[in-house]
Amino acid sequence: MRTLLSLLFLVFTLISNAQNSSPAEGPFNQLIIRGATLINGNGAPPIGPVDITVENDKITAIDVVGYPGVPINDDKRPKLKNGGKEINANGMFVLPGFIDMHGHIGGNAQGADWDYVFRLWLAHGVTTVREPSGRGVNYATDLKRKSEKNEIIAPRILAYTGFGQGSKKPISTAEQAREWVRQNAKNGADGIKFFGAEPEIMKAALDENNKLGLRSACHHAQLSVARWNVLHSARAGLTTMEHWYGLPEALFDDRTVQDYPLDYNYQNEQHRFGEAGKLWKQAAAPYSNHWNEVMNELIDLDFTLVPTFNIYEASRDLHRARRAEWHEDYTLPSLWRFYQPSKISHGSYWHFWGTEEEVAWKENFKLWMTFVNEYKNRGGRVTTGSDSGFIFQLYGFAYIREMEMLREAGFHPLEVIRDATINGTEELGIGNETGSK
Ligand SMILES: [Zn+2]
Numbered sequence: 001m002r003t004l005l006s007l008l009f010l011v012f013t014l015i016s017n018a019q020n021s022s023p024a025e026g027p028f029n030q031l032i033i034r035g036a037t038l039i040n041g042n043g044a045p046p047i048g049p050v051d052i053t054v055e056n057d058k059i060t061a062i063d064v065v066g067y068p069g070v071p072i073n074d075d076k077r078p079k080l081k082n083g084g085k086e087i088n089a090n091g092m093f094v095l096p097g098f099i100d101m102h103g104h105i106g107g108n109a110q111g112a113d114w115d116y117v118f119r120l121w122l123a124h125g126v127t128t129v130r131e132p133s134g135r136g137v138n139y140a141t142d143l144k145r146k147s148e149k150n151e152i153i154a155p156r157i158l159a160y161t162g163f164g165q166g167s168k169k170p171i172s173t174a175e176q177a178r179e180w181v182r183q184n185a186k187n188g189a190d191g192i193k194f195f196g197a198e199p200e201i202m203k204a205a206l207d208e209n210n211k212l213g214l215r216s217a218c219h220h221a222q223l224s225v226a227r228w229n230v231l232h233s234a235r236a237g238l239t240t241m242e243h244w245y246g247l248p249e250a251l252f253d254d255r256t257v258q259d260y261p262l263d264y265n266y267q268n269e270q271h272r273f274g275e276a277g278k279l280w281k282q283a284a285a286p287y288s289n290h291w292n293e294v295m296n297e298l299i300d301l302d303f304t305l306v307p308t309f310n311i312y313e314a315s316r317d318l319h320r321a322r323r324a325e326w327h328e329d330y331t332l333p334s335l336w337r338f339y340q341p342s343k344i345s346h347g348s349y350w351h352f353w354g355t356e357e358e359v360a361w362k363e364n365f366k367l368w369m370t371f372v373n374e375y376k377n378r379g380g381r382v383t384t385g386s387d388s389g390f391i392f393q394l395y396g397f398a399y400i401r402e403m404e405m406l407r408e409a410g411f412h413p414l415e416v417i418r419d420a421t422i423n424g425t426e427e428l429g430i431g432n433e434t435g436s437k
Contacts, residue, residue, distance in 0.1 A: 025085075026085065027056075027057055028054075028083065028084060028085040029055065029056065029081065029083050029084065030053065030054070030055050030080065030081045030083070030084035030085070031053070031054040031055075031084065031085050031086075031087070032051055032052065032053050032054070032078055032080055032084065032085075032086050032087070033051065033052040033054070033086075033087045033089045033094060034049075034051045034065075034077070034086055034087065034088055034089060034090070035048070035049040035050075035051070035065070035072065035088060035089055035090035035091075036048055036049065036050055036051075036052065036089035036090075036092055036093065036094040037049065037050070037092070037093050037094070038050045038052070038062065038093075038094050038095070039093055039094070039095040039414070039417055040095070040096070041095055041096040041417055041418055041420075041421035041422045042418060042422055043414050043415070043418050044414075045414065046093065047064060048064075048068070049064075049065050049066050049068075049072060049090070050062055050063060050064050050065060050094075051063045051065050051077050051078050052094065053078050061078060063077070063078055065077050095125075095417060095421065096421040096422070096434070097125060097126070097127025097128060097155075097421070097434065098124070098125045098126045098127065098128075098384070098399060098420045098421060098424075099126070099127075099128040099129075099130070099383070099384065099420060099421060099424030099425065099428070100121065100126045100128070100129045100130065100155075100384070100385055100386050100399055101130045101240070101306045101383045101384060101385035101424055101427070101428075102130065102132055102217075102242060102306055102308050102385030102386055102387045103117075103121065103126070103129035103130060103131060103132075103155075103385070103386060103387075103388070103395075104131065104132070104133075104134045104387065104388065104389050105117050105118075105129070105131055105134060105135065105139070105140065105143065105157075106135075106389065107134065107135065107389055108135070109338055109345065109346075110332075110334060110335045110338045110389050111332060111333075111334025111335060111338070112332055112334070112335055112389060112395075114143055114152075114154070115152075116332065116395075117389075117395045118152070118153060118154045118155060119153070120330065120394065120395040120396035120397070121155055121395055121396050121399070122153065122154075122155060122396075123396055124396035124397065124399055124400055126155055126396060126399055127155050127156060127434075128155055128156040128157075128158070128424065128425075128428070128430070128434065129155045129156070129157055129158070130158045130160060130190075130191075130217070130385070130424075130428060131157055131158065131159050131160060132160045132162075132193040132217050132219075132242065133160065133161065133162030133165065133193040134162075136161075136165060136166070137159060137161040137165060137166065137184065137187050137188075137189050138187075140157060140159035140161075140189075141159050141187065141188045141189065143157055144157040144158070144159055144188075145188075156430075156434070158190040158191070158428055158430075159188070159189045159190050159191075160189065160190060160191040160192055160193040160215070160216070160217055161184050161187070161189045161191075161192055161193065162192075162193050162195070163180070163192050163193065163194045163195070163197065163205060164180060164197075167180055171197070171201060172198075172201075173201075174200050174201060174203070174204035175204070177197075177201045177204040177205040177208070178204050178205070178207075178208040180205070181205050181208040181209050181212070182208065182212070184214075185209075185212045185214060189214070190214060190215065190428075191209070191214045191215040191216050191217065191239075192205065192209055192214065192216045192217070193216075193217045193218070193219070193242075194216065194217065194218040194219070194233075194238070195218070195219050195220075195221045195224070196218065196219075196220050196221045196223065196224025196225060196228055196246075197224060197228075198224075199227060199228050199232065202228055202232070202233065202236060203236050206233070206236045206237040206238055207236070207237060209237075210237045215239045215240070215427070215428065215429065216237075216238050216239050216240065217238075217239070217240045217241070217242050217306070218230075218233050218238050218240075218241055218242060218246070219242040219243055219245065220233070220241065220245045220246025220247075220249070221245065222245065222258065222266060222272070223266060225245060225246050225249050225258075226249070226256065226257050228246075229246045229247070229249040229250040230246040230247045230249070230250045230298070230303075231250040231294060231297065231298070233246070234297070234298050234301045234303040235301065238303070239303070239304060239427065240303070240304040240305070240306050240383070240427060241303070241304075241305060241306065242306050242308060242385070242387075243306075243307070243308050243311070243312075243387070244280075244307060244368055245276070245279075247283075247371070248279045248280050248282060248283035249283075250294050251283035251284045251290060251291055251294055252282065252283060252284070253283075253284045253288070253290045255282060258275065258279055258282060259278070259282055260275060261275070268343075269343070269346070269347065269348065269349035270349045270351055270352060270353075272349070273315060273347070273349045274349070274353075274357050274360075276364075277315060277357060277360040277361040277364050278360050278364070279364065280363075280364045280367035280368050281363065281364070281367065283367070286367065286370045286371065286374070287374075291371075295371070295374065295375055295378065295380070296378070298375070298380065299375065299378055299379055299380040302381070303380070303381075304380075304381045304382070304383055304423075304427045305372060305375060305380065305381070305382045305383070306383050306384075306385040307368070307372050307382065307385075307402075307406075308385045308386065308387045308402065309365070309368075309369070309402060309405035309406070309409070310386060310387075310393055310398045310399075310401040310402040310405055311347075311386070311387040311388070311390060311391055311393050311398070312361065312365070312391070313391075313393070313401065313405070314391045314392050314393075315353075315357065315358070315361040315364075315391075316358050316361040316362045316364075316365055317358060318350065318353055318358070318392075321391065321392040321393065322339075322392050324392070324394070324397070326394060326397050327392075327394070330394060330397070331394055335389070335394075339390075339391070339392050346390060347390040347391040348391075369405075369408065369409035369410065370409075372406075372409050373409045373410035373411065376411065376415065376419075381423050381426065381427060382406070382411075382419050382423065383419055383420075383423045383424045383427055384399070384402050384403060384406065384416075384419050384420040384423075384424065385402070386398040386399040386401075386402050403416050403417075403420060406419060
């Protein structure tokens with residue numbers, strides 16, 4: 001049986017918060033979580049009461065021990081061994097730990113340190129994080145090792161290095177790309193985060209990365225997307241796309257570049273985010289031939305979407321994102337300052353943001369959500385990622401908001417949980433260690 005190990009973190013977090021005790025309890029030779037209602041993450045409906053037995057950090061049994069509203073017969077329950085620990089989870093739900101497929105571990109500009117970020121993630125049930133680029137491979141792999149050894153309280157970390165990061169020269173040939181990819185694997189990274197590059201370089205890097213058995217992510221930045229969109233990436237072996245850029249471009253059927261106004265400047269964040277809000281409308285209409293063909297090919301290529309809906313929510317409703325009730329208690333002052341209108345801070349584009357921009361974004365979301373929901377319905381893999389630390393979105397809280405927005409896109413709550421758990425483990429290749437069965 002594969003383990004549901006991560007769910008323990010969730011329970012521990014709840015318990016330690018409730019009792020205000022030391023969070024550094026265990027591990028125990030045996031642990032029994034009693035009387036819980038289980039949602040196992042594979043799409044199955046809730047079931048309970050169950051007793052979950054864990055030995056040597058692996059789930060060894062999940063026993064259904066009764067019926068709702070009926071006293072449980074103690075004779076039929078698993079017995080606690082000497083030195084074991086019990087948790088009464090009566091009235092609680094237990095589910096696999098959540099996987100944040102797009103989790104930046106803070107940032108210097110935000111003044112957010114790993115300790116702050118990890119606590120917020122764990123308190124929201126996020127027990128595995130894929131770190132895309134961010135603060136450099138050494139920063140992420142160092143924390144990853146400490147987390148593995150239980151030296152720090154942290155989620156499981158998978159480090160995806162920004163392509164080219166640490167290279168002394170810009171990567172301008174296919175061979176340089178391959179060399180960088182090999183070195184990245186030696187450095188202990190789990191994959192690569194791309195932002196787009198010359199087609200020959202993307203092809204070489206993805207090919208080499210796949211040969212090494214590593215995974216990859218790409219934010220298809222507008223600077224490269226005219227020549228290399230999501231479909232090019234998927235054909236060349238990219239495993240996940242971040243956000244949504246590059247997808248409308250793959251769906252164009254009456255143009256080849258986005259309809260940029262002629263005074264557009266990519267360094268101007270208002271231009272960048274304002275015009276992005278009009279982009280889905282320029283793509284093929286939902287359920288048209290081209291729309292269907294692109295979707296079906298991506299699904300055939302086993303390509304994974306990481307939509308990160310939440311990180312754009314302020315674009316459709318700035319007031320809601322800015323006044324979220326947790327900011328006062330949980331948002332660091334330095335992070336709050338980072339969010340404020342700025343020509344420099346990424347995603348702080350609030351100089352001329354009005355109703356017109358918000359309405360455009362609402363329509364943008366509808367078209368985007370239609371694609372993502374149908375992708376799931378046709379068997380495509382969708383996962384859950386937050387990209388917190390920008391645009392008024394806070395670590396952990398934003399992950400839950402992402403789940404709500406998947407629900408809004410049309411996902412059943414059990415589909416939302418599956419995408420947040422098993423689908424993530426599948427994409428990351430860690431399904432034998434964690435997730436569910
Ligand atoms: Zn990001």
